[in-house]
Amino acid sequence: MQESTTVPAAFTEDAAYAAGCAWVDGAYLPIADARIPITDTGFTRSDCTYDVVAVWHGRFFRLDAHLARFERSWQALRLSPPLDRDGMAAVLHECVRRSGLRDAYVEMVVTRGSPPPGVRDPRRFANRFYAFAIPYVWIATPEVQARGLHLAIARDVVRIPPQAVDPRVKNFHWADLTRGLFEAYEREAETVVLLNAAGEVTEGPGFNLFAWCDDVLWTPAAGVLEGITRDTVLALAAEHGLATRVAAFDAALLARADEIFLTSTAGGIMPVSRLDGRPVGDGRPGEITRALSDNYWRAHDEPRWSTPVQY
Amino acid sequence: MQESTTVPAAFTEDAAYAAGCAWVDGAYLPIADARIPITDTGFTRSDCTYDVVAVWHGRFFRLDAHLARFERSWQALRLSPPLDRDGMAAVLHECVRRSGLRDAYVEMVVTRGSPPPGVRDPRRFANRFYAFAIPYVWIATPEVQARGLHLAIARDVVRIPPQAVDPRVKNFHWADLTRGLFEAYEREAETVVLLNAAGEVTEGPGFNLFAWCDDVLWTPAAGVLEGITRDTVLALAAEHGLATRVAAFDAALLARADEIFLTSTAGGIMPVSRLDGRPVGDGRPGEITRALSDNYWRAHDEPRWSTPVQY
The missing domain is CATH 3.20.10.10 (D-amino Acid Aminotransferase, subunit A, domain 2)
Structure with missing residues (x-):
């Protein structure tokens, strides 16, 4: 295993993102401020799919493989994310760039979204895309x-x-x-x-x-x-x-x-x-x-x- | 089936809550502003339990039975919500009161919460309680x-x-x-x-x-x-x-x-x-x-x- 390296916060785009950067509803936010609607059925029905890609030594590991699997996943659930694959990749790059992290755990999620008032049919919900980069996560250190x-x-x-x-x-x-x-x-x-x-x-x-x-x-x-x-x-x-x-x-x-x-x-x-x-x-x-x-x-x-x- | 009634927004505590009122992290919010942390494992692991109680004609239906079942649920998952049963009941009443709704769908959730940095052991997360009241929901109208x-x-x-x-x-x-x-x-x-x-x-x-x-x-x-x-x-x-x-x-x-x-x-x-x-x-x-x-x-x-x- 190799040494983990982190660029000091002072060198990052913005120190506010040093603990992580998220993309929610079209805006980049410090991870601590990143929230999803309590009514999103990604939460209240776990109606969503996700993927996680690592950044190590400043490089994404097998990003295309992750994005391809992610696409198969959201297609299987008949979800229509608001971004295409290139758009998602750009968001992932920007989350990592703003965080300044060289070793990162980068998660992307597509959810079914929130029911409009009075609607129960999930085919009629506007699907959502979220992403975030945080320091690399070890299941075992x-x-x-x-x-x-x-x-x-x-x-x-x-x-x-x-x-x-x-x-x-x-x-x-x-x-x-x-x-x-x-x-x-x-x-x-x-x-x-x-x-x-x-x-x-x-x-x-x-x-x-x-x-x-x-x-x-x-x-x-x-x-x-x-x-x-x-x-x-x-x-x-x-x-x-x-x-x-x-x-x-x-x-x-x-x-x-x-x-x-x-x-x-x-x-x-x-x-x-x-x-x-x-x-x-x-x-x-x-x-x-x-x-x-x-x-x-x-x-x-x-x-x-x-x-x-x-x- | 009986007629549904709704107090006009003008008569409610605050018209901002007319579409629903949520309780998140100790504060009451209009439902449209109610969000949970993207890192809450209630979302990212669906590690949570919930219950839903109805309000009809201004009355909770079998609130005690719902709170008792909810307690059995979070105990089974070894969750420790930050409020006791009376505290939860008070929040549910206040969510409905602020919304002014006479017929409401009232949901309560206990989640495992967000991992502290570097921690994977769910026994060490601070559990969370959320609640909200929205207009009564019909699976079939x-x-x-x-x-x-x-x-x-x-x-x-x-x-x-x-x-x-x-x-x-x-x-x-x-x-x-x-x-x-x-x-x-x-x-x-x-x-x-x-x-x-x-x-x-x-x-x-x-x-x-x-x-x-x-x-x-x-x-x-x-x-x-x-x-x-x-x-x-x-x-x-x-x-x-x-x-x-x-x-x-x-x-x-x-x-x-x-x-x-x-x-x-x-x-x-x-x-x-x-x-x-x-x-x-x-x-x-x-x-x-x-x-x-x-x-x-x-x-x-x-x-x-x-x-x-x-x-």
Whole structure:
């Protein structure tokens, strides 16, 4: 993992944006002042989709891939954002530029919007686009990643099935994940992965999961977000000649895995060193995980994967 | 159904609130100005619970029952709102009083709140309470109710199962319901009811469902919100000597039902006159439905069910 760098607030466009900059209703605002209408059904029905792209060392990582997935998501929900893809990209650049952040967590959301008075039909709402850039978010900090995370497998909750909510359309329906997280805390773990009703491994709060087992790198095929970091790991693994398998598997495979790691735009490739209180492998981040993580962070500086922010 | 009445804006505390009044962060605001932080995980994780109580003819309908359910909901999510039950009730009264509305839709929400910088652990967020009163909302207007609704049974989506998200904790996880609603529109119906994975009837966007079949009034037992209107209907049915059955049933029972109706705080007891394009009974709102609806609206004026707003 590489050092994070931040331009001091004095060098930014405006110090008011140093904690983050948002775009709401056509205006740029300091993140602390950024608010959405309480009547937006993006809130009151969670009728929205979002995406998150990282900025690292002043460069967007795979911005086009994120914008393309985001477009598939809002189209699936039959949303019509007020900006096209180029317009959105321009807003994201400007949010980061105003914040002055070199390492940022950049979120974009399209919501259904607020019902006009007396109207219940969501086809008649004016859809909204919001975006913000804040300092880079770590699901697990570099310090925690150095020793590896303690992961619990949820027992009291299952993942929302794709037949109800399509997890490929990135969404805020996190009640199952949050319930799992509280269960993990009770069992003195740090985060959680959920199974589906058939007992197959799915995903956790904000991440996909990989297991290195029988000299193959496994990740669940279905019932999960098709994460950009997950996709990047599959590409890097292929480049390094690692066998990969995108398929269903159950908790028994995790229990005998040599290595486990979690992937997210908010934290990268995060080693798991304990599973339900027992060590994974020798109880330290594994070699495969470390090699992929090094390559992942290196990729953030490479023009084939990343594009400079227009500061 | 009774006539709706509204005090003209000139008689309200402040005409600015005539379209509705909200309570956000300790201040009362006109509904159009009421906003929540874009970083509140009530939005970005839908990590929140809510309740809706009606005001009709200047009286709250079953306010205590709503506040009690709301308390069970936020306790289930391990939320700690900044106001106690009496404090919340006072805010709800004041929102209605400022709006001057005699018939209102009054919503209260507790959210997990915004992450402090660098914090991911939801146990460390300061929880928030929001509330607002707006003009009474009709899922189906009185005009539509007079002829009955056209209801579709969703085929392309199932209800989120209780093993993932407990529907008794009233929540904004509506992606399945919204997906079903769009499916209904495509099939030229007006609203939708979802089945679970076992093919059992559950609920629709904002309502419970009842069927009058074989001289018994049926409503699903599990996998649904325990609606206050549903509870009121069961009580009124018992008072009138109708047999009721709270149990699982499938779409076949709906297909042969003599009457079907939907229940919600936002619309009351709403007759269904067509199911997937075919008439229910004789294709007009039924006698049982009409009798229950009359009693339901009458109950809104009765002190045993309702309490006057402190205008």
